[in-house]
Amino acid sequence: MAEPGHPLPIALVMPGNVRAGQVISLVEITGGLGAKIDAQRLADELGADLAVLLPILDAAEMLGLVKSEKGEVSLTDLGIKFQKTSKNKLMLLKDKLATIEPFRTAMVLASKGKPVTAAQVADALGEYGIRWHYKQELNESLVKMLLVHWTIYAGLMSYDGKSGKFQKA
Amino acid sequence: MAEASSQIAAGAPIVTVNHVSLDYRGDKEPLPVLADVSMTAGRDEFVAITGPSGCGKSTLLRIIAGLTKASGGDVGVLGSPVTSPRKEITMVFQNFVLLPWRTSLENVTFALSSRNDLSDAQKQEKAKGALDECGLSGFENVYPGELSGGMKQRVGVARALATDPVVMLMDEPFSSLDDLTAERLRKDIYSMLINPSTSVKTVIMVSHNVEEIIELADKVVVLSHRPAHVAGEVMVDLPRPRNKKSEEFFGWVDKVYALLS
Ligand SMILES: Nc1ncnc2c1ncn2[C@@H]1O[C@H](COP(=O)(O)OP(=O)(O)OP(=O)(O)O)[C@@H](O)[C@H]1O
Numbered sequence: 430m431a432e433p434g435h436p437l438p439i440a441l442v443m444p445g446n447v448r449a450g451q452v453i454s455l456v457e458i459t460g461g462l463g464a465k466i467d468a469q470r471l472a473d474e475l476g477a478d479l480a481v482l483l484p485i486l487d488a489a490e491m492l493g494l495v496k497s498e499k500g501e502v503s504l505t506d507l508g509i510k511f512q513k514t515s516k517n518k519l520m521l522l523k524d525k526l527a528t529i530e531p532f533r534t535a536m537v538l539a540s541k542g543k544p545v546t547a548a549q550v551a552d553a554l555g556e557y558g559i560r561w562h563y564k565q566e567l568n569e570s571l572v573k574m575l576l577v578h579w580t581i582y583a584g585l586m587s588y589d590g591k592s593g594k595f596q597k598a
Numbered sequence: 599m600a601e602a603s604s605q606i607a608a609g610a611p612i613v614t615v616n617h618v619s620l621d622y623r624g625d626k627e628p629l630p631v632l633a634d635v636s637m638t639a640g641r642d643e644f645v646a647i648t649g650p651s652g653c654g655k656s657t658l659l660r661i662i663a664g665l666t667k668a669s670g671g672d673v674g675v676l677g678s679p680v681t682s683p684r685k686e687i688t689m690v691f692q693n694f695v696l697l698p699w700r701t702s703l704e705n706v707t708f709a710l711s712s713r714n715d716l717s718d719a720q721k722q723e724k725a726k727g728a729l730d731e732c733g734l735s736g737f738e739n740v741y742p743g744e745l746s747g748g749m750k751q752r753v754g755v756a757r758a759l760a761t762d763p764v765v766m767l768m769d770e771p772f773s774s775l776d777d778l779t780a781e782r783l784r785k786d787i788y789s790m791l792i793n794p795s796t797s798v799k800t801v802i803m804v805s806h807n808v809e810e811i812i813e814l815a816d817k818v819v820v821l822s823h824r825p826a827h828v829a830g831e832v833m834v835d836l837p838r839p840r841n842k843k844s845e846e847f848f849g850w851v852d853k854v855y856a857l858l859s
């Protein structure tokens with residue numbers, strides 16, 4: 430099944446439990462709180478556990494929206510632009526997202542014109558040892574969630590629930 | 599769009615609750631839940647109802663929706679009494695149910711199944727419009743099980759919006775969501791509902807979260823302990839979008855807490 434046929438640089442991997450909406454809120458709250466804020470205070474402001482916040486912070490950092498240095502979080506220029514955009518914010522992240530797994534592999538596989546399933550993407554990534562869960566079934570459903578939650582918003586891919594297939598938007 | 603409501607002057611009451619009382623039939627004796635509750639919700643007003651746990655908030659909302667009959671008093675919507683569910687009134691529940699075997703689009707279209715005045719194509723068009731209004735364009739063909747909690751809640755709002763309601767009732771719409779997701783939906787919901795392109799003319803939301811209420815509401819109706827009467831009303835005079843960190847904001851939060859204790 431797997432046929433990525435392209436060398437994988439050190440992979441950026443989206444945490445499986447982070448949703449686009451959470452990253453959007455994080456950016457908004459960070460922006461609203463001023464220049465720099467420490468992660469613990471940010472968690473307090475959100476009424477969230479640090480354990481919940483950290484993966485969201487990772488995702489936001491991976492997307493180039495925030496910087497965190499020595500436990501202090503601030504918005505990047507892209508983050509500021511993102512915060513100011515009112516509609517379809519995720520469109521700003523289209524290019525960034527296409528460099529992060531599992532979106533990157535999904536885009537590569539779909540670029541051959543054929544729609545792909547989450548299982549095909551999960552298999553291809555599994556070849557490189559990239560998994561979100563050790564159980565195949567759960568791993569596939571996490572990949573599917575990630576693809577649904579990010580690529581549609583960003584306008585990278587479209588999804589047909591009936592066939593379970595993704596294609597380039 | 600709902601023609602009946604376009605005649606109504608700004609600020610005029612859309613929903614009137616007059617001296618409503620309700621006793622539930624208890625095992626031995628009746629349980630008085632609402633005692634003489636009166637309130638109104640005006641045009642383009644976002645009204646929040648709050649009060650101690652178990653005081654009868656959900657019951658009051660169900661009476662306004664025409665789902666439960668009051669023991670005394672009456673409810674009027676657009677000037678006529680509510681005695682049973684009406685098409686101008688819709689409700690979004692805390693954990694409202696989406697049909698898992700239907701896509702988002704099919705779930706929203708389903709709400710329009712009794713609309714004989716619309717062709718299938720028009721129903722689809724309307725449903726797509728409502729999903730778009732709720733920030734879900736692109737998600738038409740996704741099943742509920744593939745959506746996050748916040749997105750499911752948006753489909754629920756879209757489903758309610760598609761029926762062209764004049765009155766939108768919401769019972770704790772954010773309480774099942776994680777903080778970040780709720781934060782995001784709260785930021786969007788006001789403009790999703792109260793904007794010239796929807797038919798909604800008034801929103802009544804039940805919530806126990808006072809900060810959430812001050813973030814959203816134009817008017818807060820505070821109920822007392824059971825049997826509930828109106829302990830007080832607060833008109834929240836704060837510009838939007840509201841700064842949740844400002845001293846002014848907390849001033850309003852305190853006003854509501856003072857009525858709650
Ligand atoms: N169908 C019913 N029959 C009998 N008693 C009921 C019924 N529904 C609710 N009650 C009782 O009426 C009271 C008010 O209930 P209601 O659900 O309206 O309160 P609430 O303010 O919404 O509570 P909460 O804060 O928990 O959401 C409670 O004591 C409840 O147990």
Ligand SMILES: [Mg+2]
Pocket residue numbers: 655656657
């Ligand atoms: Mg209730």
